[in-house]
Amino acid sequence: MPVGTAATVKSLCREDLEGLGAQIILANNYHLFLRPGSSNVKKLGGLHKFMNWPHPILTDSGGFQVQSLSADDVAMCKIDEDGVTFRSHLDGGSLHRFTPQIATKSQIDLGADIVMAFDDSTPPNATHARTLKALDRTHRWLSECIKTWKSSSSKQTDPPALFGIIQGGTYPDLRQQSARFVIDCDLPGIAIGGASIGTKAQETAENIAFVREMLPKNKPLYAMGVGVTPSDLVSVIKAGADMFDCVAPTRLARCGQLYHPEPKTEYLDISKSQFKLDKKVINSGCDCSTCTSGYSRAYLHHLFKAKELLYHKLATIHNLRTMIRTVEKERSQAIITV
RNA sequence: GCCGGGAUGGUGGAGCGGUCAAUCACACCUGACUGUAAAUCAGGCGCCUUAGGCUACGUAGGUUCGAAUCCUGCUCCCGGCA
Numbered sequence: 001m002p003v004g005t006a007a008t009v010k011s012l013c014r015e016d017l018e019g020l021g022a023q024i025i026l027a028n029n030y031h032l033f034l035r036p037g038s039s040n041v042k043k044l045g046g047l048h049k050f051m052n053w054p055h056p057i058l059t060d061s062g063g064f065q066v067q068s069l070s071a072d073d074v075a076m077c078k079i080d081e082d083g084v085t086f087r088s089h090l091d092g093g094s095l096h097r098f099t100p101q102i103a104t105k106s107q108i109d110l111g112a113d114i115v116m117a118f119d120d121s122t123p124p125n126a127t128h129a130r131t132l133k134a135l136d137r138t139h140r141w142l143s144e145c146i147k148t149w150k151s152s153s154s155k156q157t158d159p160p161a162l163f164g165i166i167q168g169g170t171y172p173d174l175r176q177q178s179a180r181f182v183i184d185c186d187l188p189g190i191a192i193g194g195a196s197i198g199t200k201a202q203e204t205a206e207n208i209a210f211v212r213e214m215l216p217k218n219k220p221l222y223a224m225g226v227g228v229t230p231s232d233l234v235s236v237i238k239a240g241a242d243m244f245d246c247v248a249p250t251r252l253a254r255c256g257q258l259y260h261p262e263p264k265t266e267y268l269d270i271s272k273s274q275f276k277l278d279k280k281v282i283n284s285g286c287d288c289s290t291c292t293s294g295y296s297r298a299y300l301h302h303l304f305k306a307k308e309l310l311y312h313k314l315a316t317i318h319n320l321r322t323m324i325r326t327v328e329k330e331r332s333q334a335i336i337t338v
Numbered sequence: 339g340c341c342g343g344g345a346u347g348g349u350g351g352a353g354c355g356g357u358c359a360a361u362c363a364c365a366c367c368u369g370a371c372u373g374u375a376a377a378u379c380a381g382g383c384g385c386c387u388u389a390g391g392c393u394a395c396g397u398a399g400g401u402u403c404g405a406a407u408c409c410u411g412c413u414c415c416c417g418g419c420a
Contacts, residue, residue: 089375224373
């Protein structure tokens with residue numbers, strides 16, 4: 001899932017995304033709640049109409065933002081047993097509140113196809129006690145999300161799917177406890193997020209495989225925030241993940257890192273002066289429109305250095321297509337195996 | 339020809355007697371990036387591998403304990419008048 005936090009996959013339009021073979025994109029409840037406002041999006045006919053994307057959309061609840069924003073600045077938000085009071089990063093601090101009910105309602109207003117439970121995402125360095133607390137809260141909040149989702153779904157002709165999120169951080173006992181709880185809720189899909197996802201590819205794969213074992217075969221497993229490089233995707237897919245998203249392909253593209261089958265880094269740094277006179281395309285084996293059209297490394301280097309807007313589009317197309325092609329390849333092989 | 343202003347590191351441009359290897363910006367180089375406060379952020383950026391040393395603010399001298407900073411000659415640039 002390409003990440004489109006603010007109802008846009010940065011620098012791309014719908015036609016670009018369709019050309020990449022993107023089937024579903026991700027948007028963010030926290031950001032859209034603050035701007036332009038979930039109720040405004042609802043008035044405009046929902047997210048699909050608003051952003052001109054007639055294909056599936058998953059919204060993240062905002063649980064992750066609560067954690068990542070407060071990690072930088074503790075005054076930005078306060079967590080209590082019922083929810084989170086946070087300051088907007090847009091206007092210097094106006095106060096807002098998310099509870100499981102509000103976060104779920106907001107996502108339903110946005111009109112997402114898949115809505116995520118509002119969780120207390122565990123920071124990577126959390127102690128066992130802190131992780132346990134986050135876990136209890138996440139589970140309690142999940143029950144509240146389910147109530148809001150069910151009552152709202154009964155009034156809709158085409159209700160969204162709700163995914164629960166497994167927490168548990170770096171502690172196997174807590175992860176197992178969380179997996180058990182979330183699976184027993186019998187939701188349309190399950191996600192694993194926060195620190196429980198791990199930071200190393202091997203670790204992440206093990207954690208995913210662990211949950212996959214416990215999960216019924218017909219339930220999709222979503223690995224949140226995973227996939228910095230193509231090889232990450234392969235390892236996570238093999239471990240049993242069905243869905244994933246990561247800001248890396250789009251962000252790395254904007255920062256000059258273009259995926260390339262380099263053994264070490266898996267990308268070229270197009271900002272390097274070594275590309276100044278390089279007539280080759282980024283990756284001759286790539287089927288993205290940037291490569292097949294013949295845009296050279298020298299040209300992309302120039303656009304990057306000159307801070308030209310076209311760079312972002314060409315680079316983002318390349319990185320996202322590389323990721324989607326990786327997934328397509330794995331999918332076709334998986335079908336043969338089955 | 340006369341009068342006035344100026345020459346600082348890759349570039350623009352601070353500094354106007356010691357705390358100056360020299361604010362800052364740009365450029366350049368490194369590195370980061372995991373449910374996007376990211377066209378972002380961090381570090382480096384005269385030479386020597388460091389404590390430290392060496393060479394430097396157009397150029398040649400001078401004043402001073404001490405000069406990028408003050409004085410003089412020269413070279414070049416810019417403006418005004420001829």
